[in-house]
Amino acid sequence: MSALADHHSTRAAPARKRPSWRRLPAAPISLAAGAAAWELIGQLAGMSFFPPLSTVLARLADMATSGLIVTSLADSLVNLILGFAISLAAGLVAGVAMGRYRKVEAALGVYVYALLTAPSLVFAPIFFSLLGEGRGSIVAVVVMYAMFVIIINTASAIQSVPVHLVEMARSYGAGERQVLLRVMLPAAAPMIMAGVRLGVGRAVTGMINGEMFIAVVGLGRIVTQAGGRFDSAGVLAVLLVIIAVALGAVALVQAVDRRITRWVPRTTRGNQ
């Protein structure tokens, strides 16, 4: 989408007489302004808990060269990928089952909704007692955060597949498996992917929260440690990395989404 918009503006630019500032890309400007404000306020205020951006970036460079960030980031990504993969697999299966079979929905629907809205981190102590103090518990927290939104979206996506498409497939002799694979899943893909996108965002949150609570590995652990040392620059440095991970993960899912749902007309895509 953004690539398309860029292409547009470069082509359109010569056609207009005055370079309209409305056409400038808002996000980079906005980010630059935010960064400048951060630096300025940080310098002027001189508060220990709000260091200027330059200090934070220097701290980040330190942490990167010492290897602390890299190992923690790798640990975190392993947690994220494991947890998200489990959420995706289980979420799709459960979601399709709920969307397709009323009885499954009747049996699980309330609980899935409840777990979706419940504060997921309170389950961390339970995982702690079940799986011990280690990666398993963190992955379980990630799953707890990410899975239910995928289930809900998949279920309602399957339910909102137009009946006439299914009837059409049936009339050409498609069986249950074919209806599911050739008609329902493709038709439901845009909405499912919306759920997956939400899921990956929540997975990152779960990863950090889990790592902060069960502070054995990952970025969450160094946030907690830096907080314990009152190292605000360290906290903010890791926070920047976390934001990058979150945005990167979402962007990755969006890229996949665009490939999968290329057939969706652009006009309707804008509303999502």
Place this chain on the structure above:
Amino acid sequence: MTAAFRAGPRPARRPDVLRRLAGASLPYQLLTFTVFAAGWELYARGWGGLLIPTFTETVAATVELLGSAELWRAMYVSNQALVLGFGIAVVVGVPAGIVLGRFRLLERFADVYLNILLVTPMAAIIPLLMMSVGFGLASRVILVTIFSIVMVVVNSRTGVRQVDPSLIEMARSFGASERQIWTRVLLPGALPAIMTGIRLGVGRAVTGMVIVELLMVSTALGGLILEYRGLFKAPLLYGTIVIILAEALLLISVARWGERRLTRWAQTTTARNAR
């Protein structure tokens, strides 16, 4: 299906009741719950240790907790932060979202930050809060606000933006002033989405309340969890979790009920799509 066909017409009464039972969700919900509870009970009896209570122990501990002054004191402390923090989120977030929805230019520049706020794990700023504001009520209130306000802002913005432009044109054609367009068209039209934002915000507010107590402050409900865990009082630990979950679901249900009541007109047109 085929079996029913072969059996032919049956006496109407029994299958009717059965079918209605099969059609309703409650039996299946109960079945799920029973399977879950039984599985838990068996697992805990067979393999559970000091840390894993049985289902029945948890139920007993939950009931016991509900009668204890300690829990209600913790509830009071926790919910203070919740009420204040969420109140601020609504009072600030709804107008902010409405302004963003109406003034596109502002929104274009704020958009990137809203996206960052939506995906960033807010828990990571807890250490900064502790350093700047301390371990008191203020930092818990701020965290609850930060957790919930994004949902409120984003949904209010969407609400204002999705008001049918032809309604605004219609109002103008009948001579509505800018103020009348706001009070008679934009705000009523945005109300369902604003209420959705408030409902989702309640969920995130409870999350924020619990997270800050679990990760940093160790008071109130979160403090109870950590205390019971330290003392290996597993049933009480689980009971506290159950109570927190119950509170979260209760609050969300209340918000949902309010949402339905206030925006009944929107259900006739959108309820089917939402399912």
Place this chain on the structure above:
Amino acid sequence: MGSDDYGKERALIEIRGLGKSFVGQDNETVEALRDVNLDVGENEFLTVLGPSGCGKTTLLKTIAGLIPWNDGDIRIDGTPVRGPGPDRSMVFQNFALLPWATVLDNVAFGLRMRGVGRAEREERARSLIAMVGLSGFETKRPGELSGGMQQRVGLARALAMRPRVLLMDEPFGAVDEQTRRLLQEELLSIWEEHRMTVVFITHSMEEAVLLGDRVVLMSARPGRISEIVPVPLERPRSSDVGALERSGQYVEITAYLWDRLRDMHEEHRPSKVAG
């Protein structure tokens, strides 16, 4: 000014040299209207017909004062149009009803915008609701009504203003054929009883001929008036629409309009337009 108008009774709506262009999605200038000259007499029923994209809705909205224009002049009874006014009210293609408001409140909406007191506006709204045959539905909301009933509400809302000019933007385009015929007959009989000036946009030749005293044919790119076709069919027409439609004159005018429209479509074959 238009010399051909001398000798006639003075027009209620005078449009002189109207031009309107706007910047389209691809940053190219789209000329929606070019040099439109039109007089609409007092109590005349004027229908405007043309292919999609010919600017007929734009024309209507400029008369309504909803959108600005670049060149030319629009006067209602000698007064230049500067914005929406109580002398004109509009019926919208997609009904533009407030989904959260009752039928009564929707019909009273325009009166409320003009500061009419509650008692009077409800009384007037009720009598209009009765006129369009919706008595008993006062407390229903638009979501509970069929498309035809919704447009009756839209019509009642416009008539409640007692406008001198009724502007109708393909009002029956979104309802099914049978409902459309009923609504056409009803509109005719209402108009025959309470004469007023009507500008009626449509893309149906039959509708244009059935309702109008004159049919304005517009062509696209740029949108301009290509011809004004008088419809010398007898009035009142609401009593026997069937006989009217079988009359030679009706068939002849309709066929003529279609010939002209087909020429316009030929000029804008998709292969030409796509570039």
